[in-house]
Amino acid sequence: MSEFTHINASGEAIMVDVSEKTETSRIAKAQALVQVNQLTVDSLLNGEQHKGDVFACARIAGIQAAKKTSELIPLCHPLMLSKVTVDLSLDEKTGIIAVVSTAKLKGQTGVEMEALTAASVAALTIYDMCKAIQKDIIIKDVKLLEKHGGKSGSFSAE
């Protein structure tokens, strides 16, 4: 049976000991997709500046959220992230705004949660800024795209 690393033998939540783990370069890339309708697409494209500030706001919110991951996810370790980026792209035909985040660290623990938190909060910020136009926005497929570094090795989503 697989093991929960965050739960001890008594079934209690713990923040695991990473002090003996090797310090390696670690990188993780994650995504969140925001599904909007045609009206929202048109509003975003109506005046490039609108998309500009909506996207700038989401990028910054995502970057700042990555730095708050250990405050938000109870068993995450505080980390000194060496890089965070959030990229956004709007597919006018499908109405999908793709949020892709990257987090990087030289340290003893992976940065998947930092990348996922950045993508989620950037997506929520887009939601917030567009919700006056459309009430049924959906954030879907929040997932890890790839990770490298650390004992468990590399991972890439199919």
Place this chain on the structure above:
Amino acid sequence: MSEFTHINASGEAIMVDVSEKTETSRIAKAQALVQVNQLTVDSLLNGEQHKGDVFACARIAGIQAAKKTSELIPLCHPLMLSKVTVDLSLDEKTGIIAVVSTAKLKGQTGVEMEALTAASVAALTIYDMCKAIQKDIIIKDVKLLEKHGGKSGSFSAE
């Protein structure tokens, strides 16, 4: 053309003025679905205590995140939430863990973002606690289920 309430005529992000809005009872309910595989389902069910602490941890993370919404989403107003709940249920057959959050306020602005933030962070916490078992967990369909109160009236997802 629809209007972004969070962007002014010059295309700049603003935190809108809610001081003239009526103070009403507002409630919002949101969801996030966490798709896990059979191995993770089995691990969660293996010893009820495991699911117990994973779910307790996610509930608390979601409740605390709701209170941090205005820190995370740049243009959200600080609010004095009067209630937050996060409910979790695991469907053993589909491997879907449904996170349903509720936020409540007597105030001048809606609480959709608070409910959505609670659901998202609870889902990310489940992800974090299960990621040692499964690397391809997906959080999908983060969306508003319903909201009541305020000028724009009630909304229910289909």
Place this chain on the structure above:
Amino acid sequence: MSEFTHINASGEAIMVDVSEKTETSRIAKAQALVQVNQLTVDSLLNGEQHKGDVFACARIAGIQAAKKTSELIPLCHPLMLSKVTVDLSLDEKTGIIAVVSTAKLKGQTGVEMEALTAASVAALTIYDMCKAIQKDIIIKDVKLLEKHGGKSGSFSAE
């Protein structure tokens, strides 16, 4: 059998609904006692400025902690405290530094936890500032002294 207000019928942690509670003036007073030895007492008194800055630092830490209560205690509501004070007094004979905090609010929920958090963090700050002198400081008798306002009425410790 008595009821936990923060746990629902399924045994799950919840942040209770206070939206129907009456808005009244609420005040709570709490204490924490820091037991130090004679060497620490002497160091505090050696140059009034030492006690001055140790106590100023503890007062400010306590006031700021009161404002962070809902971040620290998972099921506490965010509140707009209208007043916080932290008073400190050193009894040279017993080596007891008494921390007494007061929190005040006009609102729908009590402020006991805010007063207790202020007293605890002020006491921890004194501990931090004196720990280079003495390693076996004890913080004892953290408790509510009195509270007024709200449905459950007044309380005074014996």
Place this chain on the structure above:
Amino acid sequence: MSEFTHINASGEAIMVDVSEKTETSRIAKAQALVQVNQLTVDSLLNGEQHKGDVFACARIAGIQAAKKTSELIPLCHPLMLSKVTVDLSLDEKTGIIAVVSTAKLKGQTGVEMEALTAASVAALTIYDMCKAIQKDIIIKDVKLLEKHGGKSGSFSAE
């Protein structure tokens, strides 16, 4: 006369320079005791789930508070804790809930305050969850149990 490391020659609070200190493995263990009455003991034991969620909530609050220590205690350094645990046990006869926390770091400064903050906030969370049942709960004997690592060497409470 002993020296306050956090106060300079002019009597002013400073955050000391640790840049020349050796990076060693450091660990600290602290406790807080929560004294409850028989009614609270019975309520905690009435349905194992109650104790379960009260204790899970306190454990998580304690772990998260350890990560916030440098925000709460003004002169503490920000640290990248490598491990935090909070253990809770209820002695039915005495009505004492013992909170024992451990903090671990490979770094240049000790982690006593992190362990003490974790224990204090976990104890305050138990207080919060039980205060509807009993108004005169006391948190007592918050103290360091042991510490290892660093220039000042090991310490164990008697």
Place this chain on the structure above:
Amino acid sequence: MSEFTHINASGEAIMVDVSEKTETSRIAKAQALVQVNQLTVDSLLNGEQHKGDVFACARIAGIQAAKKTSELIPLCHPLMLSKVTVDLSLDEKTGIIAVVSTAKLKGQTGVEMEALTAASVAALTIYDMCKAIQKDIIIKDVKLLEKHGGKSGSFSAE
């Protein structure tokens, strides 16, 4: 002799009691001026997008900082700001970037510190984004421009 409202008769810092103050509409406007050189002006204007993202980032940082005022300034009350805006303008000739912030509240205490904090942090963010180009940027004339509401009445800087 004038009185410090944040210091009691014993010379100790306190967070004053505002519970008896009238709840009125309050607004404050503040500024900070960032003095940059011609090279920085040219870099900002070289590609409108550069100024765009530098200014968007500063606006958002300022808005978020206004919401953190009570965390930053020890004796400020937590407030539920109803509006915050940050406007930026670059005078190409003088090389002055003017940051003008506005904070609004219906409540019992003024919002000068919130407006001043927003302006200061927006200015620091511009500094951060331009410091790779120019090392001797100066932030000058951080001051209140005007305030309205509350017992002490209106104020306008000359």
Place this chain on the structure above:
Amino acid sequence: MSEFTHINASGEAIMVDVSEKTETSRIAKAQALVQVNQLTVDSLLNGEQHKGDVFACARIAGIQAAKKTSELIPLCHPLMLSKVTVDLSLDEKTGIIAVVSTAKLKGQTGVEMEALTAASVAALTIYDMCKAIQKDIIIKDVKLLEKHGGKSGSFSAE
């Protein structure tokens, strides 16, 4: 043309990658000047305790703000500061309160923003504590005094 390090080729804000930068000792010193009038000077000097607690409060606020820099300035990296100090001096004749802050780190990125944030927030705290006496206080000349360490070498303001 000079380059913005925090903006990528597409004009989007990014948190730059510091993982390949050398870990060196870095130190930065910054200032903020608070201009007050004679009445405020007299009030500060009237009873040494007044200046004492106003200055102690500002020092602590500045130190705590330095630790929050990466939360406030969106593209700053989280850092483990090894030292922070804030010194204050009042020139009775000119009415200028000089705030001088120092931040120190052994790490991969400079600490200018940490020093500048400490000085700014300490100055804002003085403003807050004196604003009941004088409404037209000005914070001027917030600037870097010197920095050492890192690839770009030393800098001293003229």
